[in-house]
Amino acid sequence: MSILLQRSGYLLREKEERLDQAVQSLPEEDVYAPADPFLDLKARVHERLIHELDVARLAEQDPVTVRANVEEASRTLLAAEDVPMARQERLRIIGEIADEVLGFGPIQPLLDDPTVSEVMVNAPDRVYFERAGVLHLSDRVFKDAAHVMRVIEKIVAPLNRRIDERSPMVDARLPDGSRVNAIIPPLAIDGPTLTVRKFAREPYQTEDLIRFQTLTPEIVEVLRACIAMRLNVMVCGGTGTGKTTLLNVVSSFIPPTERIITIEDPAELQLRQRHVIRLETRPANIEGEGQITQRDLVRNALRMRPDRIIVGEVRGGEAFDMLQAMNTGHDGSLTTVHANSPRDALARVENMVLMAGLDLPARAIREQISSAINLVVHLNRMRDGSRRVTHVTEIVGMEGQVVTMQDIFVFQGRGLDDQGRVLGSVHPTGLRPKFSERFDEYGIHLPASLFEGAAA
Numbered sequence: 001m002s003i004l005l006q007r008s009g010y011l012l013r014e015k016e017e018r019l020d021q022a023v024q025s026l027p028e029e030d031v032y033a034p035a036d037p038f039l040d041l042k043a044r045v046h047e048r049l050i051h052e053l054d055v056a057r058l059a060e061q062d063p064v065t066v067r068a069n070v071e072e073a074s075r076t077l078l079a080a081e082d083v084p085m086a087r088q089e090r091l092r093i094i095g096e097i098a099d100e101v102l103g104f105g106p107i108q109p110l111l112d113d114p115t116v117s118e119v120m121v122n123a124p125d126r127v128y129f130e131r132a133g134v135l136h137l138s139d140r141v142f143k144d145a146a147h148v149m150r151v152i153e154k155i156v157a158p159l160n161r162r163i164d165e166r167s168p169m170v171d172a173r174l175p176d177g178s179r180v181n182a183i184i185p186p187l188a189i190d191g192p193t194l195t196v197r198k199f200a201r202e203p204y205q206t207e208d209l210i211r212f213q214t215l216t217p218e219i220v221e222v223l224r225a226c227i228a229m230r231l232n233v234m235v236c237g238g239t240g241t242g243k244t245t246l247l248n249v250v251s252s253f254i255p256p257t258e259r260i261i262t263i264e265d266p267a268e269l270q271l272r273q274r275h276v277i278r279l280e281t282r283p284a285n286i287e288g289e290g291q292i293t294q295r296d297l298v299r300n301a302l303r304m305r306p307d308r309i310i311v312g313e314v315r316g317g318e319a320f321d322m323l324q325a326m327n328t329g330h331d332g333s334l335t336t337v338h339a340n341s342p343r344d345a346l347a348r349v350e351n352m353v354l355m356a357g358l359d360l361p362a363r364a365i366r367e368q369i370s371s372a373i374n375l376v377v378h379l380n381r382m383r384d385g386s387r388r389v390t391h392v393t394e395i396v397g398m399e400g401q402v403v404t405m406q407d408i409f410v411f412q413g414r415g416l417d418d419q420g421r422v423l424g425s426v427h428p429t430g431l432r433p434k435f436s437e438r439f440d441e442y443g444i445h446l447p448a449s450l451f452e453g454a455a456a
């Protein structure tokens with residue numbers, strides 16, 4: 001099992017466990033892909049085809065015509081090979097050769113299939129895909145490791161990225177928005193590995209998160225109010241706890257009339273509003289030049305007359321520019337940060353500001369933080385895999401050197417049920433948030449009982 005996981009190389013961490021379970025549940029005979037007796041033939045025809053095709057002319061035609069022409073040419077070449085095969089077989093091979101020439105080879109049909117959410121090439125003959133949360137072994141195979149490499153190169157070349165021994169891993173995005181990670185030897189011990197996380201899935205909506213018990217309708221109301229009041233909200237939690245998903249949901253409360261600028265590395269948010277400008281960082285090119293950081297983008301965004309700035313996840317020096325922006329009238333901003341608790345989130349932001357290299361005293365940074373950030377929502381991934389909001393915490397001010405916070409909602413666990421599911425829910429603490437004093441000003445009518453703690 002662990003060998004398969006090692007082979008799959010770098011997978012997003014939150015995926016690993018599921019992959020683990022899924023591969024374990026594969027029947028033994030499924031683990032070996034059938035050998036394709038026509039691999040050599042296909043490679044031969046493909047090579048001849050590349051020589052004979054008039055690429056310049058193909059580029060002028062529409063995709064359907066191009067595909068028809070390539071299929072016609074491979075039909076002719078295949079006939080010349082004079083290998084006996086059934087008609088079905090012949091059609092399949094022609095299609096596969098066309099995929100090779102025009103697309104990303106053996107995985108192209110999986111990429112085209114809307115029911116497939118993820119494609120993983122662990123080895124030339126181990127192509128897995130995920131459909132409806134379940135992992136399957138595909139019958140599509142690569143000829144050899146060099147074939148996998150060619151497809152990886154075909155993916156990264158148009159992006160002006162390079163993958164070779166000196167830079168053996170690369171993150172990229174396909175034209176349709178799918179995310180690709182490739183990692184090759186020497187880092188991937190058993191050969192080049194490719195992971196494609198397809199971008200198609202409808203993101204979770206507010207109702208989904210309520211159904212999953214990630215949050216309650218009451219918390220949704222409070223978050224709606226915070227957006228209406230243009231408070232600055234930060235979502236925190238560990239990797240894969242659902243920060244980006246929650247950020248997406250909270251962003252949906254922003255009125256469609258506002259101009260939203262999103263800054264991400266890489267772009268993941270799927271906002272429904274129309275007045276959205278999406279910015280994404282850029283890694284350095286082959287010559288090591290041209291890198292654009294989140295910090296560059298935040299600074300640029302400020303010159304774009306934003307009503308809201310959303311930074312997908314703050315990780316570095318951009319934290320400083322964001323705090324400044326929040327403190328100078330660009331309120332109503334949203335972001336996420338990787339942290340273990342609301343308090344930890346603030347500590348991390350403080351560290352990031354230090355990374356910006358401005359030599360500010362800690363107290364000054366904390367003052368900035370306490371006046372900029374209004375609300376922190378913390379997520380946790382529970383033992384049963386569910387994601388829960390564990391804290392909704394208001395930043396109140398400063399006391400001496402310390403930023404003061406008060407919890408408005410906290411999760412109270414009651415152990416596990418007999419099926420191993422987490423029991424418990426997120427309750428109001430009984431503390432009324434300070435910002436509720438301004439509800440009237442914004443025409444917000446939330447019942448005071450919303451914040452009244454049940455006697456715990």
Ligand SMILES: Nc1ncnc2c1ncn2[C@@H]1O[C@H](COP(=O)(O)OP(=O)(O)O)[C@@H](O)[C@H]1O
Pocket residue numbers: 014204209212214237238239240241242243244245246386387
């Ligand atoms: N509330 C939730 N309940 C169940 N699964 C979730 C929830 N939020 C996110 N997920 C799933 O968890 C994975 C990671 O979500 P994501 O929002 O990207 O996390 P993060 O930004 O914290 O790394 C995704 O596969 C997503 O579909």
Ligand SMILES: [Mg+2]
Pocket residue numbers: 243244245313336
């Ligand atoms: Mg995220």
